[in-house]
Amino acid sequence: MPKKPLPSPLLFSPARRRATGGLLTAALLGTGLAVGVSAHGSSDPPDRPRLLADTDRDGRPTERDEAGKGEWHDGRGAIVLPNLDDDAGRCPTLDPDGERLTDDRLAACHDGADDAVAGAEDAADLAPLLLVGADTSPTARATLTLDEASTEHAGLFLRGTGPDGEPTHTPLPDDGELTGEQLVEGAEFALEVRDFVRDPERWDGFVDVTLTVTDRGETHRDRVRLKVAPLLLTHDLLPVERMLVSDNGTTPEQVERADYDPQAPVESRLPGEAEFRADLAAGLAEAGLDDRLLAYPTGGDHWLRDQFITGYAVAPGPDGEPRRLSVLLRSADVMPEGSSADFPLRDGGRPAFTLFRGADTAVIQEFTADRVGDDAHSMLWGSFSSTGNFLVTPPYRTETTDFPAGRVLYGSDGELAAPDPAFTGLLAAQGEQDPLAVDTSWLGVGHIDEFLSFVPVDNERGWAALVADPGWGWRLLTEVAEAGGGDQPLVRDVDPELTPYPGLTVAAALEHPQLRAGTELATAGVDAALAVLTEELTLTEEDIVRVPALFERLEIPDYPRQDIVANHLPAVANGVQPGAEVFLAPDPHAPLDPSGADVFQRATEESLARVGNRVAWVEDWEYGHGVGTVGGELHCVTNAFRDLSAVEPWWREEG
Structure with missing residues (x-):
């Protein structure tokens, strides 16, 4: 505007x-x-x-x-x-010799970096x-x-x-x-x-x-x-303006050297990508958000939520209209085997600067420089610094606390399994969203979005926490077996060769040591996280919506963290809330009940229907869930620009 x-x-x-x-x-x-x-x-x-x-x-x-x-x-x-924006579009993407700018030089350019005021737009800031x-x-x-x-x-x-x-x-x-x-x-x-x-x-x-x-x-x-004005991170109940998905065929460097149109059609390059894109677009349309997809070039590093997180700053403006600055905060994820003093951070974060920095949009970064080159640390602990490990509650107020912009949550054990302290220090320094650490060291990747999300609900606070329930998932599988469905494949409608245990049936899964142990470990981890959240956020049972999940214990030789788990079936809780009463969730591919319904889908739909939400299912097994040792779901492989017009002022009115 x-x-x-x-x-x-x-x-x-x-x-x-x-x-x-x-x-x-x-x-x-x-x-x-x-x-x-x-x-x-x-x-x-x-x-x-x-x-x-x-x-x-x-x-x-x-x-x-x-x-x-x-x-x-x-x-x-x-x-x-x-x-910190670039109202006149003056910031370059290459140096005068045509070489890539270092990460520091890329981030250093903005309207406040010189003593010039570039026109009325700049002056208004x-x-x-x-x-x-x-x-x-x-x-x-x-x-x-x-x-x-x-x-x-x-x-x-x-x-x-x-x-x-x-x-x-x-x-x-x-x-x-x-x-x-x-x-x-x-x-x-x-x-x-x-x-x-x-x-x-x-x-x-x-x-x-x-x-x-x-x-x-x-x-x-x-x-x-x-x-x-403080930097505030957006919460996931704000309406989506644009949903970002990876352009896996274009690298960040190519975008720095040539014009790029994020709205242009993108060729699907990765397995399952075309089906994922189609289902995602259909789910957004069901939420009333047609034609909202934007391409973001990563060259194949398609974990978009890990590249940056969206935020904003707001101040009073003329005629009573707030003045808003959209802010993209680049991930502090130092990549193993490739970080250098000039290019320390994940390359997929750079298009945030080259594509989106401009009028009323700033991009910043904050990380600890001495982590660069420490490949062992980055390999073992670096993922905790990914921005997929950060969530923001919707706004809420209690008798003792008031969070008009919501509260930042992130996964950490407070020791090695923790995000970059400079990054979390930046968030804490804003003084408004009081970042809260929740122990996620029991998760293989360690990201809080693997078991937690938020949905709008007609209750006193206006929302509820959507939480994975491993015990419920186990009970549903038990019911399938008791109803005579024990010989069904555990993973439905997926090529067995693309599953961790090809040919595993429901009956065999209930006896599988890694799945049994995974359920126990995940149950303890979720319960401990909920204990923190219920105390710190004053959640009641009315404020929690549970969905089924199935975890497995990972066996990774010579890894410093043992007794860690990953979602064995796609994590329903790792979906996307587009700011409507439709939750976009990954198809769990769970077994069928006697009526022919996917037991995880049915339970999720019933659970969300009780609080006035519908579910749009999105296929992501090959594109997200089945990738690598752990994989990820919708929240991991998307990012979103959200409508800031309805955000409440962070300051309080006098009197």
């Missing part, structure tokens, strides 16, 4: 203010335009120049912003977006500041400066008008010196913030702008405080 330029407030010199009289002044205040009068509405000129920011969050600095402008709290205080003029002597001296901690992360511009009538933005000199004319007549300025908070001990996200005036032997200071 195009950004509206900030309306220029009227600035009066003290002499002109005295000539206009109180009636005109009162009329201007009624419009919300800033004039040089006291906070009480008097027509007397102020004693000295003052500085104003958008403290009341109505989108522009006015006299109403005087009270409390030097402080910041949830109910009052100016907010600024980080200027800056926070307005207003210097209200006053009578000062010809010898008065003044500066406008930032606090020391913010100087690396922010900059100040003087706003003006060029010969062509277009707005101009001139960087303030390093000393921040102002002119005598600006002190008397007033002036408009703009604050640019160039990053999110990453390490609160180095910078906490607050910016103090101080006006210092020395006149007639006295020095006075006037300060406003602003806060950078």
Whole structure:
């Protein structure tokens, strides 16, 4: 959505203010335009120049912003977006010699990386500041400066008008010196913030702008405080705008060297890909989301949820309309056997920059550099850093907590089986979604989405946790055998050679040591996770929807983690919620009951129907589930841009 330029407030010199009289002044205040009068509405000129920011969050600095402008709290205080997008499309994809940019150089380009303001779109991402003029002597001296901690992360511009009538933005000199004319007549300025908070001990996200005036032997200071908007991750109940699937025939480097259209038809390259795409498109259509698929070039690394996770930042804007910045946060997954100082991260994350960074969309990355080259660590523990290991609850409120943007969840044992600490530290530093670690070290891949999702429900909080239930899956198989179906194949309608145990029947599965052990281990793991979630999220049984699952214990020689499991049948819980009352789930290929229904499908449909949801089944056995030692499902092989228009402000209204 195009950004509206900030309306220029009227600035009066003290002499002109005295000539206009109180009636005109009162009329201007009624419009919300800033004039040089006291906070009480008097027509007397102020004693000295003052500085104003958008403290009341109505989108522009006015006299109403005087009270409390030097402080910041949830109910009052100016907010600024980080200027990390690329409004004019200036960021290159190759260096001048035609070589690939390093990961660091690719991420370093954005609108805040220089002292230029590239047009009205870029200017709209800056926070307005207003210097209200006053009578000062010809010898008065003044500066406008930032606090020391913010100087690396922010900059100040003087706003003006060029010969062509277009707005101009001139960087303030390093000393921040102002002119005598600006002190008397007033002036408009703009604050640019160039990053999110990453390490609160180095910078906490607050910016103090101080006006210092020395006149007639006295020095006075006037300060406003602003806060950078936090990075918030999107939750999966927001409506899907576009669903991303991998273009497995185009590499990230090819996209950096040539134009690419994500909406163009893509040739299916991997086994099962065509059927998967067709079912996914049909499921989205059932949810009322036709023609939503976008291609994302990975060259075959088709685990799209592991490449980046979507987020946003929002701040108050003019006319009461919020200003939003879409943010893609690249995975901190350092790949084994291939990471280098120049290209440390998974290559499939790079198209987030080259394809999607642009106007109102930023892409950032955060990882621990000393992990690069440690192939042993990356091979054994690196998957915990994949963004598929991160979920966000929908918004909720309890008697003691309030999460208007939802809460981040991720899998970790708090030791080696944990994501990159710099990445989780970035999320924690935002101060709004309070990342919660849940032990997933019992899972082979270790991703929280292997057993957990969320669906909309008509209850007090508006949603429920969709949770894999291994015990229920085992009981369903037992019922099939007791009803005379024990000689059925455990995996229905799949080439036996594509299954882990070709020819395994239901009866034999119930005696299979790896499946029995997998059920016990997974049951304990899910129960422990639910204990954390019910306590931390105050979930009740009404807030949990269970679906059947079947796990197996993995046998991986010389692997440091033993007694780990993977979903043996496609994980129903690892589906996609498109923001409608239709849940897209992988076809579990479970045995049939006496009526001819897939027992996992029937149980899932009944469970979700009780809370007002339908299921659209998607075939993913060859494309996702059966790949490699562990595989993955719909949530793993897709990603989504979601509609941000309905997200609630993260800040609280005063009073």
